[in-house]
Amino acid sequence: MRIGVILNHFELHQVPHATPYAFALSRLRPDWTVDLLCSTEAEMAFATEIARRFPGQRTTARRLKVPTAFRLLDPVLRQITFARKGAVLQANIGLLASYDALIVPELTSLALRRSRRMAGVRMIFTGHGAGDCFDNPLGMFDERVDDFDLVLLQGRRILQTLHAEGRLRNTRYAVIGYPKYEAVPQEPLRLFDDDRPVVVYNPTQNPRGTSWHPVGAQVLDRLATRGDLNVIFAPHALLFKRGWTRGARLPSRFRDHPCLRIDLGSRASADMTYLRAADLYLGDQSSQVYEFINRPRPCVFLNPAKAEWHGNPCYRSWTFGPVIEDIADLDRSIDTALGDFPRWRPAQQAALDDDAIGPDAPFADAPASERGARAIAAFLERGTLEGDWT
Numbered sequence: 001m002r003i004g005v006i007l008n009h010f011e012l013h014q015v016p017h018a019t020p021y022a023f024a025l026s027r028l029r030p031d032w033t034v035d036l037l038c039s040t041e042a043e044m045a046f047a048t049e050i051a052r053r054f055p056g057q058r059t060t061a062r063r064l065k066v067p068t069a070f071r072l073l074d075p076v077l078r079q080i081t082f083a084r085k086g087a088v089l090q091a092n093i094g095l096l097a098s099y100d101a102l103i104v105p106e107l108t109s110l111a112l113r114r115s116r117r118m119a120g121v122r123m124i125f126t127g128h129g130a131g132d133c134f135d136n137p138l139g140m141f142d143e144r145v146d147d148f149d150l151v152l153l154q155g156r157r158i159l160q161t162l163h164a165e166g167r168l169r170n171t172r173y174a175v176i177g178y179p180k181y182e183a184v185p186q187e188p189l190r191l192f193d194d195d196r197p198v199v200v201y202n203p204t205q206n207p208r209g210t211s212w213h214p215v216g217a218q219v220l221d222r223l224a225t226r227g228d229l230n231v232i233f234a235p236h237a238l239l240f241k242r243g244w245t246r247g248a249r250l251p252s253r254f255r256d257h258p259c260l261r262i263d264l265g266s267r268a269s270a271d272m273t274y275l276r277a278a279d280l281y282l283g284d285q286s287s288q289v290y291e292f293i294n295r296p297r298p299c300v301f302l303n304p305a306k307a308e309w310h311g312n313p314c315y316r317s318w319t320f321g322p323v324i325e326d327i328a329d330l331d332r333s334i335d336t337a338l339g340d341f342p343r344w345r346p347a348q349q350a351a352l353d354d355d356a357i358g359p360d361a362p363f364a365d366a367p368a369s370e371r372g373a374r375a376i377a378a379f380l381e382r383g384t385l386e387g388d389w390t
Contacts, residue, residue, distance in 0.1 A: 001032040004099040007043040013270040014105040015046045016183035017128040020369035023054035036061040050183045065091045122149045130154035131287025133314040152176045155355030174375040174389035177368030189276040198230045200278035205236035209285035211302035224259045234274045237265030296348040298337035319347040
């Protein structure tokens with residue numbers, strides 16, 4: 001059996017979501033070929049680093065061909081379109097068609113289905129994040145997810161949301177867990193020399209849900225004037241790196257600001273560095289909040305659009321801390337969240353419990369990477385999944 005894992009992005013945030021399955025699968029089925037198919041050197045380097053956390057893994061990393069025109073023009077094109085991703089798939093169609101199955105963390109790879117050469121190649125979707133639906137059916141909630149042969153879900157919460165919408169009725173799926181926690185360190189991290197609380201402001205890149213455009217600069221202004229906090233500004237990498245479509249620009253007054261640590265999209269934004277270091281999460285609709293509460297801690301959410309979120313399960317993460325509509329309430333909400341966290345801790349723990357694998361599910365005690373590998377192997381060998389994988 002030949003398995004390929006496609007890593008085809010100019011950023012790194014998808015790498016730790018898909019590679020753990022490859023490493024675990026190569027150990028589970030050592031006679032299978034499991035290749036990491038990387039479109040950039042940075043993806044390959046990150047994947048190689050993660051591989052060290054999986055002793056005995058037997059994958060091979062291979063570079064995908066990138067057409068010269070797209071390699072040269074992508075720094076500009078990526079501001080508008082992901083054309084490079086489609087071009088890479090087309091340029092490597094012969095290689096990709098040689099696999100029995102392809103494991104992918106994003107939806108662009110579904111374009112491969114248009115080629116008759118891909119007939120018979122199974123497509124397995126991992127996603128790359130486990131946030132709420134909000135009012136934006138993106139990522140795991142995109143209807144195109146149903147077009148994959150097998151979908152690996154990060155938790156029962158997402159499955160419940162999809163089932164409520166009548167989704168996945170004709171698609172094989174398994175609730176697996178969150179393999180990213182195995183890909184990168186999870187221990188608390190100290191980035192500052194003092195004991196002041198660390199706040200990470202992490203606005204999403206989604207134009208419909210981001211707080212950056214309406215109030216982001218005001219948020220940084222207010223945080224910068226407080227002398228009792230350490231502040232990290234770590235937005236989703238695409239918010240600023242796709243500035244033409246996302247419209248994000250960092251005002252010059254924040255560059256090299258002595259009271260702000262700014263990271264617009266380095267590796268640290270993808271490997272949970274800032275989430276591990278923070279005492280409080282300040283955000284809007286980013287899925288990273290669920291990575292943050294894996295170790296429950298205070299949160300504050302910005303709702304400048306005044307979304308009607310109360311009682312809406314698609315906004316579940318907003319029950320993890322104060323939600324503010326007026327920026328004038330920011331300081332008070334941060335202080336309240338830090339000083340009265342036991343008020344919100346049960347909501348965070350309940351979300352973690354609801355995402356947990358059922359005790360009677362197959363391989364319930366296995367780490368997510370192994371559990372996912374076993375689901376993939378069972379599906380490819382038998383053409384189905386036996387038992388209740390939730």
